[in-house]
Structures are given as C-alpha cells and as structure tokens.
Amino acid sequence: MTKSALLLMILLAARPARGATVEASTLVRHYDDGETRVTSPSLDVDTVFNNDRMKFGVGVANDILTSASSDVRTYSSKGQIEDNRLEFSSAFETAVPDGTMGFGYTQSDEVDYSSRIVSASATREFFQKNTVIGFGFSNGQDRIGDASDPMFEEPMNHQVYSLSLTQVLSRQSIVQFLYDFRVESGYVMSPYRKAKVKDATGAIQPSLPENHPRTRNRNALAVKYNYFSQPLDISFATTYRFYFDSWEVRSHTLEERISKEFGKRWSLSLILRYYMQSKASFFQDYYEDGNVPPFRTGNTTLSTYNSVLAGLRPQYNISSGFGLYMKYEYYLQTFQDVSDAGLYFDANDDKKLKTNAQVVGLGLNMKF
Amino acid sequence: MPPQQALFTFWLRLVCALVTLLTAVTSLARTRDIMITYGERVTVYTGPGRFYRPLLIVPSGTEMPAATSPVKNKHGEFFKVLVTLSDKRKAIGYVPVDSEIRKKSSADLADDMESFQEYPLAKHSLQATYAHLRTERRLVTVGYMKYVAPGFYLKGFAGSFLSPGSSSPLIGAEFGNDALLLKRLSGFASYTMGVFLRPKKDTLFEGSKNDLSNFLVQGALGLRLNFGEVASISLGATQVALVSANNSLVTFGGLATLEWGL
Structure with missing residues (x-):
C-alpha cells in the first residue's frame, strides 16, 4: 500500500x-x-x-x-x-450477530528489513455476552537485507494463531485466558550479529556469523484478571504469561497495572512488570574454537536474563474530547551469561552485560 | 349490447374495482399477532423445523410480529415470525409453538411479512474442503459440521495432506463464525487443528518425522453462497502451519468448500 x-x-x-x-x-x-x-x-x-x-x-x-x-x-x-x-x-x-469479524494489514520498512502482514480475527459471544471466544490469525512475509551488501536478501515467513476466552465473573471482575502460537520459517537470524569464539586457552578467536535453525515454533499462554475495587475506587489488572519455544527458551512474566481516577479530569496508572528467561539450547557467550556447534548465536536476547520494569502514566482530560497523557518507565535488564565484549580481541575489557533504560512519552487523545 | 346489460356490466366492473382497491389498501397495513418471549433464551430457526440452522436466540421480553396462523408440517407446529437482525436488516424465522413464547396482542404493522424472504439453512451438513497451497501442497478433507448457535459451527473431519509424491492422512476439528451479509451470501472465518496419523518421514516437509508429533493449524476466511437447506459453496483464502517436533513449514493459498445439508 x-x-x-x-x-x-x-x-x-x-x-x-x-x-x-x-x-x-x-x-x-x-x-x-x-x-x-x-x-x-x-x-x-x-x-x-x-x-x-x-x-x-x-x-x-x-x-x-x-x-x-x-x-x-x-x-x-x-x-x-x-x-x-x-x-x-x-x-x-x-459487528455480526453475537460477535465481530475484523481484518487488518500492516507494513513496515527500513533500509535492511521489510515486513508485510495481513490478519483476520473474530469473536463470538455466549450467555448474554458474559462469555466471549476470540480467535485470529495472521500471515507475514518479511525480507531481511544487509546494508553493506545490496545483493543480500533472505525471506522469513511467519504465521500467528491466537485463541482467547473471556469470562465475566462478577460486576467487578473479568478473567481472560489467551494462547498464541507463532511459527517462523526461513532466515530467523541477523546478518550483522556474530558469535564470539575463544580457544581452549581463553584467547579470543575470530568471530563467526551466527547460524540459527531455519524454523522456530513459539507458544505463549497467558491469564489476565481484571478487578475493580469499589471501596478503593481502584482497578487492578494482573497478568501472568508463560512462554516456551522450540529453541528451548522458557520465560515467565508477571505484570500488575493499577489505575485510579482522581475526579473527572485526572487519572494515574502504575505499571510493574517482572520477567525471567532461561537461555536457548544453543546459546553460549563464547563458543570453543574447534568445537563450534552447527547452531550458534550472537543474540543476547536468547541468553538467561531477568528484567524489571516500573512505569507511571498520568492522564489529564482537558475536556470531554481531549486528553493529555505522559508516560515514564524505568527498565533494568540483568544478563546471567552474557558479557559485553568491548574491544573484541581484548578479553581483559569483558564485563557482565547489563542494560538499564528510561522511556518517556507524551501523548494526546482526541475524540470528535 | 342492450342498455340494461351495459348498465349491469358497468356496475359489475365498478364493484370489482372497488373490491380490488379495498384489498390493496388493507394489505398495506396487515393485521399481525405480536408474540412476546418469556423464556431466557428462545431459539428462532431459519426454517420450520428444529433441524434448521438457528437464526437468532432472543432473550425474555422480545416482541416479534407473527403470521396469525402457525405453520404445520410433519416436524411440528411453528410460529412464522419477523425478527430484527440489525437496524436495517430483518428476516423471517420460525419458533416452535412449544417454546416459551405467547401472543401479546394484535396490531396493524407497516412491515408486510410477505415482502421478506426466508432462507432455511441446514443445521447439520457434510462438508468437502479443498485447499490449494503454495509449494505444490494440497489439503483435502471431508467432515460433519453442525451449527450449535446462530452463526457458530463445529466440525469434525478426516482427510489427506498431499505433498509432491506423497499423501499423509489426518483427522481434526474446526470451529468457525458464519455471518449472513446479504440474502444468501455469508462471510466466514474459521480455525482448524489437525493431527497427522503417523505420516512417512519427510513427507510433510524435509525433516518431518514419522511419529504422532505432527500436527496442522489452519486459519481461513471467505464468502459462502447458501442454496437454502440443500447446499452451499464457499471460496476463500487460507493459511496453514505444519509442525513436526521442533520443525515447521508455513504456507498459504486458496480454499473451496461444498456443503450438503442433512
């Protein structure tokens, strides 16, 4: 388009x-x-x-x-x-009788990566809308390039299948169960990342281009529970998500979102999220020269790590049709088995990799 | 023609014209019974029989214009009612007389029920499916489908996945949403899962195993043309993911189905 x-x-x-x-x-x-x-x-x-x-x-x-x-x-x-x-x-x-049907298209382009995704979804209501079943699927065609090599182009195709079940428990609470299955096939790696190599004595050897399996099957199961406390006038949204894939990465996510309105104009949301992950079966910080397995990676997100996120989101309603909101998040990521190599051939400057980031945002909502 | 005969012919024609005019005027505002439901969930069917596809499930207190005389057939007795599907769409439906529904009143209504067509659709049917996929793969299935709620169906099937030079049997289940768009035309979206019955090694794709860890997930959407309770055909697009242990293949293509009402 x-x-x-x-x-x-x-x-x-x-x-x-x-x-x-x-x-x-x-x-x-x-x-x-x-x-x-x-x-x-x-x-x-x-x-x-x-x-x-x-x-x-x-x-x-x-x-x-x-x-x-x-x-x-x-x-x-x-x-x-x-x-x-x-x-x-x-x-x-x-809207269709007792449900909805929807379609979508997304395209994304940068110098060395393009993506085209089409999607479809439907929901079906039962028992006076107290129970809602949702399902959807999407099909994506990605093209991966290399900014330093105009002749390089590899495809990566992916499909997502989603299922959800939402149940109203009471006037104040809703529970939702979700399952996503994502299948990736093709060039599931980066042309830029390198796998680090050492020999038996610990001396740094030339790095190798990473080589991942050509397929990845990814599963995510989640439970969400939303509760509104009338005495406190506060809403709580709790989410637990379990992820596992065919590369043996496992992760757990626990998130809590607390929101409160102060009068008709102000509202505030607090977000807390904890994430822990175990590494892919073929991940190593340094591979041993002469014994490098067929699959190797330089992707630190396939390692063992945990992260914490804390955020605030205040919103001010200027009028019934205009709202201004801000966003501040602090993110800390701690890797257990990844080193920041610094200068690659200097092993003395290696240190444990750690990331801490801040995210700020300013937004405007309008309705007319 | 003698004068007396001419006069008689004139008055006869005048009376006939007046009777015709009177009938036309009264048909603009037909007297109908107004039915009201008193049960929590009353099912309105697309045809005069419980084996027809459910059209709508209405809550207690729903009022519906109905023909003054119920329809009687070998399947029972049914009120022929006019239901509102949306702000602009109405349809003819049938409610069994033994449902939780009673007559509320009679009224002259602007909507003439005779101007609305009915589209009796089968609740149970056999469905044959053919999917033409990229990379020379095909999926052929035969299944039994049943509409368990208005516009929502479940299906069980058996079939074969055809790869170049080989075929792999599978069984599976599907559920989907089917919504009437215009008269006989409906739009559908469906979700399918299937298990392969020990296919030969490398037949689904290079590297696929020959055990029970092989399965298929499929999504489809398209348009369906309904020929009453007899049959329907559909055309659409589909995507398929084949999974074997830790490996997989994704593909997509076109889909056609043929249904025969039972």
Missing part, C-alpha cells in the same frame, strides 16, 4: 460521517539506555460508524534509532549505527 494512499485514508477516517465518531491518538516516545536511543512518534485514527457497528482505523509509526550498543561497538566499523523504520497499519472491524 503506498504511503500517499494510507495518508489519504487517515484524512478520510478523520472526517466523521454523519453519526460517526472519530478518535485520534498521537504519542511521541523516547527510549534511552545510554547506548541506544530510539525516538518513536506515532499517530492512530479510528472511526466508528454505521450505528457503532463498524470501525475503521489507520496508523503510522516511525522509529528513529541511533545505537552504540555492545554488539555495535564490538563489530561495527563505525562504532555507531543509525536506522529509520516506518510502519503503516489499517484495520476494519464489523
């Missing part, structure tokens, strides 16, 4: 037809961990029409990245990289 066509759709969606409502949301988000900085402006416009039976939305997001991370400093000739990613998305949803 061309950019101009999608921008036209944004403008059309923003012009409400008679009886339609339009909601627009814009956010500028900035991530900084001291080595990598990403600024991400985004705009989403949704219009609800046909007596609230149909919904159409379009969105655009941009990631502007500058990075001098551990891997970049170790392997990049410049010691720093810059990148720019642009994403367009559109979605349509219609």
